[in-house]
Amino acid sequence: MHTAALDVDALTALDVHVHAHAPDAGDLEVTGAARRYFGESGAPLALDDLAAYYRARNMACVLFTVDERLTGRPAVANDVVLAAAAAHPDVLIAFASVDPTRGTAALAEAQRLITAGARGFKLHPPLQEFEPNDRRIYPFYELIQAARLPVIFHTGHSGIGTGMRGGGGVRLKYGHPMLIDDVAVDFPDLPIVMAHPSFPWQDEAISVCLHKAQVYIDLSGWSPKYFSPTLVRYADTLLREKVLFGSDYPMITPDRWLSDFASLPIRDAVRPLILKENAARLLGLRSG
Secondary structure, three states, X not given: OOOOOOOHHHOOEEEEEEEOEOHHHOOOHHHHHHHHHHOOOOOOOOHHHHHHHHHHOOEEEEEEOOOOOOOOOOEOOHHHHHHHHHHXXXXXXXXXXXXXXXXXXXXXXXXXHHHHOOOOEEXXXXXXXXXXXXXXXXXXXXXXXXXOOOEEEEOOOOOOOOOOHHHHHOOHHHHOOHHHHHHHHHOOOOOEEEEOOOOOOHXXXXXXXXXXXXXXXXXXXXXXXXXXXXXXXXXXXXXXXXXXOOOOEOOOOHHHHXXXXXXXXXXXXXXXXXXXXXXXXXXXXXXX
């Protein structure tokens, strides 16, 4: 990875789930619904300000957009995310997002972004409207696996669309973590992160993560005070090296997340693994 400017030892935490949001999406119905669901965080959206926010906290983060057309929200371009990471290499790690249902165009774009420096990919099956184990998507996974890059999949409930008429058209079934089990079997060298506590399928996500060596869970999108006791127990024990800190910035800030995480019954020896070390190994910032 091109991360020479990123000093892992100096970091207090590594947030693996940060969204680049377009500031001009604020007046859309779907944005208002998301704010009602998550609450108003007040987090800055401009990417220079976002970088300053993390730098002030001695944190780094994985930053990405979402390539989707379902919600009508304007997306930050992948190239803008890559440029922000190049401008702030001490705190920003750029992932890319490509709608994998676009066939050969998706493959060409993914390859271009890998060449340009993307360090992984973010997929959102409910917003991109595909089942992760759809064989038509497999050439996309083959390309990412060959590049030895990780993929973050949205799983579980979606705060986007919650409370809207018809859920804003978002179909939750695409976020079932068991669909990712097939991907993990068929692409055993593809590092996979299942994003979010996977409500209402948390036990299934734990099983897949426990069973498949290359599968991880990030804890973004929920305040830790709402985590299930089962998730907390596994994060503290059998999955202590496979669970990752993620906030879901700007909807949930790391300040809020870390404050609530502090009250969880997690052993002191495990906390650094979740907050930084597991992600550092996954992202190639640590050896082993």
